[in-house]
Amino acid sequence: MNKQKEKARHPFYEETIRTESVFEGRMISLQVDTVRLPNGETATREIVRHPGAVAVVAIVDGKMLVVEQFRKPLDKAQVEIPAGKLDAGEEPEAAARRELEEETGYRARSIRHLSSFSTSPGFAEEIVHLYYTDDLEQGEVHLDDEEFLTCEAISLEQAQRYIEEGKICDAKTLLAVYAWRMHALTGSF
Template identity: 45%
Template sequence: MYEEKTIESKEIYNGKIINLKVEKVELHNGNESYREIISHPGGCGIVAIKNNKIILVSQFRKPINQNILEIPAGKLDQYEDPIDCAKRELKEETGYSANSIKKIGQIFTSPGYTNECIHIYYTDDLTIGEMNLDQDEFVNIEEIEISEVLRMSKCGEINDGKTLAALLLAFNYLKI
């Protein structure tokens, strides 16, 4: 196994959602290099199924300047348990409450430059209720047949990384 030893670390930016630092590291062969690292508190996403339909949300994402189809997901609050985050995000973004929930995996979104980890959950035990979006959040709920979501994933109509990974984990869990 290769490891990199941190020689020095300098914080460049400390924001609301992310922090950026540059680290000088010693490589396995003794050479030195620099790593730009984004620290992120992590998040949760949930694959929610009701009546053979997967509940997805469509929202505009400024970094890519387009609307994108995603599983309900969001950032962990400080000291928040991931399961509570998944339930909260599902309720906020869709109005659905999960009566029972199961963790089916976790992913590192892009470990080449960030430590962001997203915990992935599954539920098919839902109760409808009221949405409670953040004041800067605007989403459309899309309830799509499982077979159609599978087709959309295969042909590139769903291209959000966490959503594709979550669907793979869910389909494996469901043996689809």
């Protein structure tokens, strides 16, 4: 069955009547859709379009690689796992390998997909593909021209402290820490 028919059959499906493009940026775009609600009324939905992203839980010598960088929307520095957006036509695994090496200088000899999740389904279509590796070799850091960050390897205890201190507060890194803890306790994800 095709996805359109499947969506149309859901009792809460919202049919798009009109789409207005509001902003086209280099990373995101914003549109306002007018939709028909299940009860026949209409409403508007503000939607952020994003190409998707990848993130990597990378463990080296029992510690997780993280980067610290300034995040303007929060107006503060954050500690996060290596991550970045998908380039046009890029496969998520290739992007995960690329971002890991660009930001940390480590290359994954093998890498495993853990999960794909939406970041804010109420207004954004972004999907993050989360990967795991503990099979690393030294590569080279290749930061983008507008990217300023530092990399460190932290213990599970340090990660927990960073969460308590608010240094780690983004969903992908919180999920990574909890997945890492689960793996440490049970041997699986």
